[in-house]
Amino acid sequence: MTDPLVKISGLSVRYGSNTVLDHVDFRIDRGEIVTIVGPNGSGKSTLLRAVIGGISPSEGRITHAAGLRIGYVPQKLVLDPTLxxxxxxxxxxxxxxSAARIADALERAGVPGLQTQQMAALSGxxxxxxxLARALLDRPDLLILDEATAGLDQPGAAAFYRRIEEVRSETGCAVLMVSHDLHVVMSASDxxxxxNGHVCCEGTPQVVAEAPVYRALFGEGTQGTLALYQHHHDHDHGPHAKPVEEAH
Structure with missing residues (x-):
């Protein structure tokens, strides 16, 4: 097995007496799409910030591959509309x-020719x-998305995640994302x-969607996630396919 892009061992993050993450073990391999799901306050954004290097662990260690390039898409960015x-x-x-790099990044993000548009005039x-184009400028090895579709409707979110799958196919980058769009995200993930403060379960979308702990957190209505997952996964992931792992 090749070395992971990111390996996290025994990561704990505490703020005072509040433990946000408790002994999390986690890895991201080249070219895979990994999604983190969990209820509000479960430590998802904290985990992303730790991977990026914005938070120091209280315990444990985070190892990055040498020369790792990370592209980051925040949940939202507020710009002065009068600017x-x-x-x-x-x-x-x-x-x-350069103009060429900007054009290439916009093309990869699925919005070619947007260069002269005003930021304030763009749709959500x-x-x-x-x-996304800004995150892709430096051809990252790892693309990190923190609820990047929070303000979009379901068709907009689905189109965005399809684009992310295409970016992964075109560039070979790994993707780590946090999302509340369970139906959409399950279909886009390896x-x-x-x-929920710790890793409750992990594996392929099908394994996790059937895990009792997942259903306990997100309710029994999550079977719809599986239907959508199966609809999108009549094709194989090719070289990125992973064997089914047991949820624990």
């Missing part, structure tokens, strides 16, 4: 990017695609990690 700024200008902050879906 005139084109998409091309936005993509050149804080480091200038276009804005998130602009954030591996799902159910988090």
């Amino acid at each position: 005139p700024m084109t998409v091309a200008r936005f993509l050149s902050l804080p480091r200038r990017a 879906g276009q804005f998130q695609r602009a954030l 591996r799902v990690i159910c988090l």
